[in-house]
Amino acid sequence: MTATGASQDAAARTARRGWWWWDRRRSVALDVGLGLLSALECASEGVEFAGDAGLPVPAGVLFGLLVGAVLTLRRRWPIAVVLVSIAVTPAEMGYVMAVVGLYTLAASEVPRRIISVLAGMQLLGTFIVTFVELRRGLDGDTDFDPGLWYVPTLALFMSLGMAAPPLFFGLYIGARRRLMESLRERADSLERELSLLADRAEERAEWARREERTRIAREMHDVVAHRVSLMVVHATALQAVALKDPQKAVKNAALVGDMGRQALTELREMLGVLRSPVSKPKEEPAPAPEAQAVQAAQAARVAPAVEEAGPSLADLEALVGQSREAGMTVVLSVQGDPRLYAPVVEQTAYRVVQEALTNVHKHAAGAETWVRLAHRGGEVAMQVENGPSDAAARDAGLPSGGNGLVGMRERVTALGGVFVSGPTDAGGFRVSAVLPASG
Known part of the structure; x- marks a missing residue:
């Protein structure tokens, strides 16, 4: 059976597998690049975190590098990446990791319940940190009175803007990916069914050809056996009366000739069906498997010759x-x-x-x-x-x-x-x- 493009792609992906959990080199390059970008971001934010926490700056930078590098594992452990991003949200670092990790989690095969819980935790953590930072900034400004709902509303919009786009985009990509996998499986299944249909149609066509050969052989037997039997009977009678009754011998000889001509006529009619000209088609590319199945099915229906x-x-x-x-x-x-x-x-x-x-x-x-x-x-x-x-x-x-x-x-x-x-x-x-x- 000829493999479809979908099955060939799947086989190629399996053959290329060997980079740990990555199936392609460009996936390795992308994840390593994102991990490096996240590590640099968290390292720069670790300077401020070290100052606020009273830690040495090198310690904050090293902490940021380690935290940001976790994004490299997003395809293997998306839940762990999101949990790390939630954990470092109070330290005001890991924004790239939070966005990319949430997208990866939503696009993965993780159950929707877990995705909803982790997305809610990410949204809540971002909201709390944003709310606290806005309130702290406004407390130092005595000339601006934002009102009661200003800070919660702004914090909500900022947290939604950070969590909602990667979440919904990841859900869309995951659904599209599952749809493509389903279509590939259906294409492979359809290909197998078409191949089976072609095999069965070819068997029916071969059976029809055998039946037609048997029918033609039976017809020829009937014609030849009967006509030739009569010819032999008349020839025997002709031999017996040739000298005694010349007129009857002439009559029998005429009957033998008529029988022979009738036998030849009937044989010619049957052989004419077999010798009917068939136009030779031009060279064309080989048809697809589904076209082969249809052609074989049609051949099975029209295999018997037209009854003369x-x-x-x-x-x-x-x-x-x-x-x-x-x-x-x-x-x-x-x-x-x-x-x-x-x-x-x-x-x-x-x-x-x-x-x-x-x-x-x-x-x-x-x-x-x-x-x-x-x-x-x-x-x-x-x-x-x-x-x-x-x-x-x-x-x-x-x-x-x-x-x-x-x-x-x-x-x-x-x-x-x-x-x-x-x-x-x-x-x-x-x-x-x-x-x-x-x-």
């Missing part, structure tokens, strides 16, 4: 007449009102009678034969029965492939009909078939 115009029940009289001309005693009886059936039903009924008469020529030379056809409500029935073979009749020496009865049974059962054959008590043989009218 075959014989029908109306041709039974001529068929029986050919056997009579070959010297066979055949009685044809029809029950019910004749009507039109599906072409495949009429052709199958004709072939059953044809093959049964051919078997009589082969195996029961000189036997009296009865052909019965019955038109019923929703079906048509046919029966070919012959009596015992005439011992005085000369054996034509026709070979038997043993596939005649098998072919008849396959034809009938393929249409949902019933086929029965076997010897009779009188020493003959009977072939019976019933076909549904609709096929």
Whole structure:
């Protein structure tokens, strides 16, 4: 199965993995750069923090460097980064870490409940620190009276402005990322389904081609076996009467010629279907897997060749007449009102009678034969029965492939009909078939 771009990207990401928790080099560069920027910011703010806390300046700078460098771990431990930023908020440092850490947390796979709690803590810590700093600054200015709500409102807006944008942007990026992953999974699943569909369609197409080859072979067997059997019978009779009755010999020779021409005509019609020209398409790029599946499904539907115009029940009289001309005693009886059936039903009924008469020529030379056809409500029935073979009749020496009865049974059962054959008590043989009218 051909891999899609989504699966190839996933495989490439897996192959590139090896930089600890990063999957790409640019991710390493980005996080290290952000960690360096945050460390420099916290180091500069650590100078003021050291002065307010009464610590040596180098200690404040070192503390700021360590705190700011935590941002490098944002992809691996986003919760820890946000907790560190909340912890250093009273020291008035880590603003870059607070913004980037909150964005990373919101875009990660951390449960929404934890994101909400940590975002609320970040907002509350920023609000308190901002409120205290504003109040401290205004206490030293006696000329400005801001009012009761000025400091809380300003502190709220500043804390919201610092926490809300990274939070919502991170939630959007996380949702978009999950959507893309879902689309990749659906694309891979669809690709697998299309590949399976293409395989099944190809199997159906191959099955249809086998069925069509079997059908053509059966048709050729019916035509060749019956016509050639009659030709051999007439040729045998011609050999017997050539010197005694020249006129009958001429008649038999003409019948042999007619039979040969009819056999060639029917074979030519069937072979013409196989030889129908197919235009060679121009070279085109290989279709996509989904297009291959559709093409294979279409090939499965159209694989069988178009049925050629075959014989029908109306041709039974001529068929029986050919056997009579070959010297066979055949009685044809029809029950019910004749009507039109599906072409495949009429052709199958004709072939059953044809093959049964051919078997009589082969195996029961000189036997009296009865052909019965019955038109019923929703079906048509046919029966070919012959009596015992005439011992005085000369054996034509026709070979038997043993596939005649098998072919008849396959034809009938393929249409949902019933086929029965076997010897009779009188020493003959009977072939019976019933076909549904609709096929």
